[in-house]
Amino acid sequence: MAVNLPEAALAHASEGAFVLLLPTDAYIAGGVASVALTVLLIALVPEARAHGMFGARRIASAGRWRGQMVTSALSAVLLLWAVSQGLAGTQDPVRNPLPLLVWSGMWLFLLSGQGVLGDLWGWLSPFRMTAALPGLFGLRPLLRYRPRWGYWPALLGYLAFAGVLMVHIAPTDPDRLAVMVLGYWGWTLAGCLLFGPRWLLRGEGLTLLMRLFARLAPLRRQGGAWRLGLPGWELERRAAPALSLAVFMLLTLALGSFDGLNETFAWLGWIGMNPLEFTGRSAVVGQNLAGLLLAGPLLVAVYGLSIKAGLVLIDAGGFRQSFRALAPAILPIAFGYHIAHYLPAALVEGQSLWNLLRTLLGLPEIPVTTGFFNRQASVRVIWLSQAGAVVLGHVLAILMSHAAAIRLHASHRRAALSQAPLALFMVLYTLFGLWLLASPRGA
Numbered sequence: 001m002a003v004n005l006p007e008a009a010l011a012h013a014s015e016g017a018f019v020l021l022l023p024t025d026a027y028i029a030g031g032v033a034s035v036a037l038t039v040l041l042i043a044l045v046p047e048a049r050a051h052g053m054f055g056a057r058r059i060a061s062a063g064r065w066r067g068q069m070v071t072s073a074l075s076a077v078l079l080l081w082a083v084s085q086g087l088a089g090t091q092d093p094v095r096n097p098l099p100l101l102v103w104s105g106m107w108l109f110l111l112s113g114q115g116v117l118g119d120l121w122g123w124l125s126p127f128r129m130t131a132a133l134p135g136l137f138g139l140r141p142l143l144r145y146r147p148r149w150g151y152w153p154a155l156l157g158y159l160a161f162a163g164v165l166m167v168h169i170a171p172t173d174p175d176r177l178a179v180m181v182l183g184y185w186g187w188t189l190a191g192c193l194l195f196g197p198r199w200l201l202r203g204e205g206l207t208l209l210m211r212l213f214a215r216l217a218p219l220r221r222q223g224g225a226w227r228l229g230l231p232g233w234e235l236e237r238r239a240a241p242a243l244s245l246a247v248f249m250l251l252t253l254a255l256g257s258f259d260g261l262n263e264t265f266a267w268l269g270w271i272g273m274n275p276l277e278f279t280g281r282s283a284v285v286g287q288n289l290a291g292l293l294l295a296g297p298l299l300v301a302v303y304g305l306s307i308k309a310g311l312v313l314i315d316a317g318g319f320r321q322s323f324r325a326l327a328p329a330i331l332p333i334a335f336g337y338h339i340a341h342y343l344p345a346a347l348v349e350g351q352s353l354w355n356l357l358r359t360l361l362g363l364p365e366i367p368v369t370t371g372f373f374n375r376q377a378s379v380r381v382i383w384l385s386q387a388g389a390v391v392l393g394h395v396l397a398i399l400m401s402h403a404a405a406i407r408l409h410a411s412h413r414r415a416a417l418s419q420a421p422l423a424l425f426m427v428l429y430t431l432f433g434l435w436l437l438a439s440p441r442g443a
Contacts, residue, residue, distance in 0.1 A: 028434040031391040035430045038395045039423040042402045043416040050412050054236040054403050056229030062221045068123055069132060076126035079181070086178030093172035100356050102177060104349040107165075108342050114213040115231075115335045118220060121210035127188050131197040141196035150244030151202055153191075155251060157184075158205030159292075162255045166262060167289045169282045209252065213335055232400050235328040243320070246327035247300060252334040254299035255292065257436070260341050262288050264439040275440075302425065303330070309421035314414045325408055326422065329401035333426070336393020337433055340386035347372065347382070383437065390433040394426050401426075 042050070079101070086098035093099040113120050122128070134141075164171050164180060171177065191199035200207045215234045220227055222234065241249070261267050262284075268275040271287040281288075307322050351368040358365055372378040401422060405415035 072128035086174035119214040153203035310418035
């Protein structure tokens with residue numbers, strides 16, 4: 001995990017110390033108030049305007065994309081080289097290219113770019129070429145992927161990835177990470193041999209996560225044209241996701257939130273660990289694993305109860321359909337919190353990543369610094385940027401949820417009333433997210 005690298009850990013500690021000196025109560029109150037005001041404005045907005053919130057304008061025609069297999073092959077070669085360096089190179093995670101490419105390049109920057117710029121993963125995924133390999137050798141899928149399996153295999157794969165990220169005692173150790181990358185890559189190849197390229201769309205968790213966040217991007221290619229709209233417009237135009245995909249969407253928020261919670265003094269206190277005498281991740285493996293496994297079911301239960309309460313208010317049924325249709329609205333919250341949580345680490349790790357790339361591309365080296373965490377003015381800008389990402393994610397989620405509710409209930413008034421419990425859930429979750437950012441950290 002990038003925040004466990006030496007520089008990143010220092011950045012968290014220093015920034016956290018300054019955040020405690022900022023008027024965070026006022027900032028948190030302002031953020032929660034802005035989300036609550038959004039809820040009120042949605043209830044008052046004219047029905048015609050509410051129906052058209054997620055329209056998208058055609059910007060330009062879009063030709064067929066070519067070259068993705070080439071870039072995927074190059075990405076696979078780069079990852080293989082990084083794995084070899086993880087096994088045989090320096091074991092300093094700050095200097096070894098494998099942790100930098102996986103935890104900084106892929107998890108911090110590429111995943112963040114998906115929600116802003118679109119499907120970069122479609123060009124840079126090493127798994128796209130992996131899925132095509134059996135066909136290149138004339139091999140046909142051995143089995144047919146059953147529709148009833150849905151996205152459950154991808155969900156399990158994402159849970160395993162999150163376990164490495166949040167529970168493994170040394171996720172940045174280059175040699176251990178190399179073995180885990182090869183294992184995951186081999187598992188993906190095995191899935192593609194058995195079920196063909198469809199495995200990437202149903203059974204491979206990282207690709208599914210990347211594709212979901214890419215659908216939040218305001219500029220998207222659809223129907224042979226580039227279209228621009230409010231972030232998330234493409235998700236709003238799609239049919240309600242399958243139940244397994246809806247649960248996966250909720251899991252993105254649950255695991256992202258726990259990724260922040262398990263570092264706080266509060267969590268360490270709850271599990272009986274003195275945060276000022278933290279002895280390392282090996283001391284909290286069991287507790288963190290339990291928290292990781294409970295986070296998803298807990299969020300699904302609370303979210304489901306909020307939807308059910310809204311249906312009771314308007315005396316309507318269709319809980320399963322509502323649960324599925326409203327689940328995509330969770331993605332902006334998960335994406336906003338990902339940006340906010342990893343911003344401090346990205347500011348530091350981005351420098352190390354640049355220095356890795358400059359050796360490959362012949363670019364000038366820059367000195368790695370964490371000096372911006374030692375000045376209150378710059379920390380204020382960082383923290384407000386984090387808070388802004390969380391609040392904007394919740395505002396967009398409320399808009400998406402309301403648009404979906406209008407489609408479900410065919411009435412602006414009934415949609416607004418049905419959304420009241422869910423809106424309360426989102427306001428409280430905004431408060432929780434901002435509290436996580438401002439909480440002191442000991443892990």
